[in-house]
Amino acid sequence: xxxxxxxxxxxxxxxxxxxxxxxxxxxxxxxxxxxxxxxxxxxxxxxxxxxxxxxxxxxxxxxxxxxxxxxxxxxxxxxxxxxxxxxxxxxxxxxxxxxxxxxxxxxxxxxxxxxxxxxxxxxxxxxxxxxxxxxxxxxxxxxxxxxxxxxxxxxxxxxxxxxxxxxxxxxxxxxxxxxxxxxxxxxxxxxxxxxxxxxxxxxxxxxxxxxxxxxxxxxxxxxxxxxxxxxxxxxxxxxxxxxxxxxxxxxxxxxxxxxxxxxxxxxxxxxxxxxxxxxxxxxxxxxxxxxxxxxxxxxxxxxxxxxxxxxxxxxxxxxxxxxxxxxxxxxxxx
Amino acid sequence: xxxxxxxxxxxxxxxxxxxxxxxxxxxxxxxxxxxxxxxxxxxxxxxxxxxxxxxxxxxxxxxxxxxxxxxxxxxxxxxxxxxxxxxxxxxxxxxxxxxxxxxxxxxxxxxxxxxxxxxxxxxxxxxxxxxxxxxxxxxxxxxxxxxxxxxxxxxxxxxxxxxxxxxxxxxxxxxxxxxxxxxxxxxxxxxxxxxxxxxxxxxxxxxxxxxxxxxxxxxxxxxxxxxxxxxxxxxxxxxxxxxxxxxxxxxxxxxxxxxxxxxxxxxxxxxxxxxxxxxxxxxxxxxxxxxxxxxxxxxxxxxxxxxxxxxxxxxxxxxxxxxxxxxxxxxxxxxxxxxxxxxxxxxxxxxxxxxxxxxxxxxxxxxxxxxxxxxxxxxxxxxxxxxxxxxxxxxxxxxxxxxxxxxxxxxxxxxxxxxxxxxxxxxxxxxxxxxxxxxxxxxxxxxxxxxxxxxxxxxxxxxxxxxxxxxxxxxxxxxxxxxxxxxxxxxxxxxxxxxxxxxxxxxxxxxxxxxxxxxxxxxxxxxxxxxxxxxxxxxxxxx
Numbered sequence: 001x002x003x004x005x006x007x008x009x010x011x012x013x014x015x016x017x018x019x020x021x022x023x024x025x026x027x028x029x030x031x032x033x034x035x036x037x038x039x040x041x042x043x044x045x046x047x048x049x050x051x052x053x054x055x056x057x058x059x060x061x062x063x064x065x066x067x068x069x070x071x072x073x074x075x076x077x078x079x080x081x082x083x084x085x086x087x088x089x090x091x092x093x094x095x096x097x098x099x100x101x102x103x104x105x106x107x108x109x110x111x112x113x114x115x116x117x118x119x120x121x122x123x124x125x126x127x128x129x130x131x132x133x134x135x136x137x138x139x140x141x142x143x144x145x146x147x148x149x150x151x152x153x154x155x156x157x158x159x160x161x162x163x164x165x166x167x168x169x170x171x172x173x174x175x176x177x178x179x180x181x182x183x184x185x186x187x188x189x190x191x192x193x194x195x196x197x198x199x200x201x202x203x204x205x206x207x208x209x210x211x212x213x214x215x216x217x218x219x220x221x222x223x224x225x226x227x228x229x230x231x232x233x234x235x236x237x238x239x240x241x242x243x244x245x246x247x248x249x250x251x252x253x254x255x256x257x258x259x260x261x262x263x264x265x266x267x268x269x270x271x272x273x274x275x276x277x278x279x280x281x282x283x284x285x286x287x288x289x290x291x292x293x294x295x296x297x298x299x300x301x302x303x304x305x306x307x308x309x310x311x312x313x314x315x316x317x318x319x320x321x322x323x324x325x326x327x328x329x330x331x332x333x334x
Numbered sequence: 335x336x337x338x339x340x341x342x343x344x345x346x347x348x349x350x351x352x353x354x355x356x357x358x359x360x361x362x363x364x365x366x367x368x369x370x371x372x373x374x375x376x377x378x379x380x381x382x383x384x385x386x387x388x389x390x391x392x393x394x395x396x397x398x399x400x401x402x403x404x405x406x407x408x409x410x411x412x413x414x415x416x417x418x419x420x421x422x423x424x425x426x427x428x429x430x431x432x433x434x435x436x437x438x439x440x441x442x443x444x445x446x447x448x449x450x451x452x453x454x455x456x457x458x459x460x461x462x463x464x465x466x467x468x469x470x471x472x473x474x475x476x477x478x479x480x481x482x483x484x485x486x487x488x489x490x491x492x493x494x495x496x497x498x499x500x501x502x503x504x505x506x507x508x509x510x511x512x513x514x515x516x517x518x519x520x521x522x523x524x525x526x527x528x529x530x531x532x533x534x535x536x537x538x539x540x541x542x543x544x545x546x547x548x549x550x551x552x553x554x555x556x557x558x559x560x561x562x563x564x565x566x567x568x569x570x571x572x573x574x575x576x577x578x579x580x581x582x583x584x585x586x587x588x589x590x591x592x593x594x595x596x597x598x599x600x601x602x603x604x605x606x607x608x609x610x611x612x613x614x615x616x617x618x619x620x621x622x623x624x625x626x627x628x629x630x631x632x633x634x635x636x637x638x639x640x641x642x643x644x645x646x647x648x649x650x651x652x653x654x655x656x657x658x659x660x661x662x663x664x665x666x667x668x669x670x671x672x673x674x675x676x677x678x679x680x681x682x683x684x685x686x687x688x689x690x691x692x693x694x695x696x697x698x699x700x701x702x703x704x705x706x707x708x709x710x711x712x713x714x715x716x717x718x719x720x721x722x723x724x725x726x727x728x729x730x731x732x733x734x735x736x737x738x739x740x741x742x743x744x745x746x747x748x749x750x751x752x753x754x755x756x757x758x759x760x761x762x763x764x765x766x767x768x769x770x771x772x773x774x775x776x777x778x779x780x781x782x783x784x785x786x787x788x789x790x791x792x793x794x795x796x797x798x799x800x801x802x803x804x805x806x807x808x809x810x811x812x813x814x815x816x817x818x819x820x821x822x823x824x825x826x827x828x829x830x831x832x833x834x835x836x837x838x839x840x841x842x843x844x845x846x847x848x849x850x851x852x853x854x855x856x857x858x859x860x861x862x863x864x865x866x867x868x869x870x871x872x873x874x875x876x877x
Contacts, residue, residue: 038467039518043441094438095431098389111661136434136464163662179464180753201517209508212522216504219355220495 005218007048008232009225011210012202013041018285019195019305020049021236023173025243025284029277030194031174033137033185033309040199041211042177046133049175050090052233054241056129060084063121064128064168073168075119089130091123091172093148095139102147103159104166119166124157127172137176138185145189148174152192194277195302196309198322243287250283251293259299259333266332267307267325278306296333303329337482339473340368344486346471346552347375349531350447352491356470356527357440358448360425360461363475365453371483372475373421376449380419385427387413392435417445425450425461433462440468470524472556491535498540499530510550510593515560525553643685655684695731695748695789699777701797701837702738703768715759718796722755731789733780734758737773739766740807744776748784767809770801771817778821781830792831799842815844822851833857 010017019032034042058065059072060082066072069081093102104122111117123132134140151157157170174193178185202208217225260282264275281302286294304325311324343361350356363369394412413420422428439446448469454460466472507522529549533541640652660682667677698718722732732755734746745758774795781791804813825832832854836845841858849856
């Protein structure tokens with residue numbers, strides 16, 4: 001398959017790119033939600049992310065991409081213990097996917113031809129240790145959303161159907177995109193996303209021309225274009241790996257912790273998830289910037305994307321929640 | 335004009351044939367000879383899709399009959415696995431899910447082109463915008479008759495790669511798209527491709543002004559969201575048109591075609607009722623798609639796990655489920671009976687089940703008349719907004735009707751989008767008479783449409799009750815009250831649920847009567863705050 005559009009070649013959309021990089025540095029931040037109009041490059045960015053991510057080491061042929069042989073589930077019937085480097089899985093969850101396809105089900109092929117009761121893993125198995133991408137996430141059917149919520153919560157997929165009783169790890173980072181004009185997202189699912197960004201088409205003509213030029217070059221002069229951006233993509237990948245290593249050594253002062261707590265209190269965001277995400281995102285951002293200590297500036301930089309989708313909806317507030325976060329950040333952190 | 339439309343349609347198809355990356359074309363026309371003539375131009379090996387195409391047909395799956403007959407697994411290739419042209423019939427009925435899947439397929443590779451045959455009759459009944467966005471072209475053949483059809487000469491095109499793109503073309507196209515209020519970045523890209531394909535079609539190696547003009551017309555006209563001000567024509571005599579005939583002598587990398595001229599070309603194609611169409615488009619965006627009765631009948635809906643059962647009236651067998659149930663026993667049964675082949679016993683039979691939950695639609699019918707505006711419009715707005723937040727949590731749909739002056743207006747067709755509703759509500763002005771009956775009529779129309787779509791509508795009327803404008807627009811208090819009563823009886827006969835919320839300072843007896851006629855809950859709310867109002871409504875709705 002053709003490599004997707006290079007991540008580094010995406011014009012503008014800095015916030016979206018940063019949010020994606022942060023989750024690549026620390027997967028426990030918990031995914032990105034990208035909301036915006038049609039034709040703003042949401043899907044392009046998500047697919048570009050897949051090519052950018054550093055590869056993972058996994059047991060060859062393991063349906064859940066296990067890191068070591070002892071994690072390979074018994075139902076996989078794997079003989080080999082060899083590992084190989086494989087791209088970080090980015091699995092598409094198509095709208096209207098059946099529960100069977102998402103969670104996995106009885107392997108009808110084996111059942112019919114061999115009379116075996118075997119498990120056919122679903123999308124959740126394939127997404128383990130990687131990314132689960134849902135385009136038009138706000139149009140996802142409720143029963144699939146419920147299922148996702150459950151799995152995302154526990155990190156484990158439990159299949160009890162057709163006489164099967166199977167469980168396997170399913171830890172993945174959710175990436176969703178959607179157009180808010182087409183429907184809202186349930187708060188429970190909204191909350192599962194670590195960060196959220198809003199994208200819009202660039203407003204000035206010069207930037208728009210840039211977008212078109214690069215896209216055109218990508219489509220018509222593919223080889224040269226990929227070569228041109230390969231190095232820049234690699235540079236970002238290296239920086240992500242460096243940042244991952246630096247994350248553990250990063251110092252966090254109590255003062256910054258207080259900042260984070262005060263900010264979340266002032267915004268009245270529900271639960272502690274907001275605080276934790278904000279802290280993690282700020283730390284990832286500091287690591288990305290190659291700073292050794294977490295400061296107030298880091299918190300300020302990532303606060304909007306970590307908190308804007310966690311605010312209690314206030315239908316009487318005319319300004320968007322992004323504005324509200326920005327205002328409160330200004331008030332609390334100065 | 336109609337002849338021009340035909341010309342554009344055939345040209346679009348030709349360009350699409352040259353460059354599949356243009357995505358496709360949406361042909362809006364009812365089935366008929368004109369459309370048949372156009373679709374006859376499509377390659378004969380095009381695969382046909384229908385709006386209810388299953389995932390297995392799209393992505394491939396088990397070929398059950400072949401598998402059973404041969405005894406080993408035979409897979410059927412999906413439509414999206416083979417390359418080529420796809421023809422989607424009755425495209426206006428394509429669900430959001432199908433649109434999203436096809437959109438992904440079109441995004442992924444340039445191996446597919448999609449011809450969407452949109453047979454929608456109503457303005458809001460049309461191809462899903464998500465999909466339309468990914469198709470470069472759109473033609474409307476509704477006004478085309480057989481007389482308008484001219485034969486297209488077969489052309490021999492040169493290779494697309496040989497076409498040289500002038501350096502400033504990208505900028506020009508981007509600027510024009512911007513001037514026409516086209517936000518999506520796909521449009522200028524498509525225009526660029528179309529210009530290149532048109533040059534290739536004409537056997538040229540350089541893109542000329544003519545190519546650009548055609549590209550702009552074909553790509554931008556139906557995407558435009560605003561008509562650029564024709565300043566030049568209004569204030570001063572038009573600038574002499576640049577000489578287009580000598581473009582072959584012009585500099586290689588520059589086009590002597592001012593933006594104004596291209597905008598003019600697009601404007602010529604813009605429909606007269608652009609703004610009306612825009613409103614319809616916005617409305618559509620909220621609803622997602624124009625599929626008719628999405629949740630009608632008891633044989634559709636969210637599929638539930640199938641259940642063991644007997645084949646009785648109308649029950650549908652879940653074949654896969656049945657086979658799954660039978661599969662583990664095949665070896666045992668084969669050994670027991672000594673018979674080859676598939677062994678299915680009656681207790682393996684699984685019956686399909688569906689759960690159907692009708693979505694609720696709350697139609698807020700808000701009185702924005704002068705009397706209301708003075709007193710409680712702000713409060714009513716607040717109440718509606720709080721209700722909206724609750725409706726959103728329950729995944730209800732909402733619609734917004736306002737009545738003031740002499741008529742009612744549908745501010746927002748059924749949607750789940752809080753963003754849009756908030757925007758429309760905030761912009762609601764107040765003032766004028768109280769055409770209560772007109773408001774009820776509009777709400778009723780929405781209710782009927784909603785029922786047709788399988789939703790359960792509830793009309794919430796927020797007014798202070800002093801209806802003073804009759805249905806015909808005349809200021810006749812007596813007739814207005816009669817009209818309101820009349821509509822109320824129709825509503826009741828139709829079985830539409832309603833709530834009447836009296837926002838007046840004192841309870842209005844006329845409104846209580848109206849509620850009785852409607853068989854509706856009546857909530858007099860003297861000095862209610864928004865919070866209390868919403869609680870009462872929630873109670874009345876039975877949550």
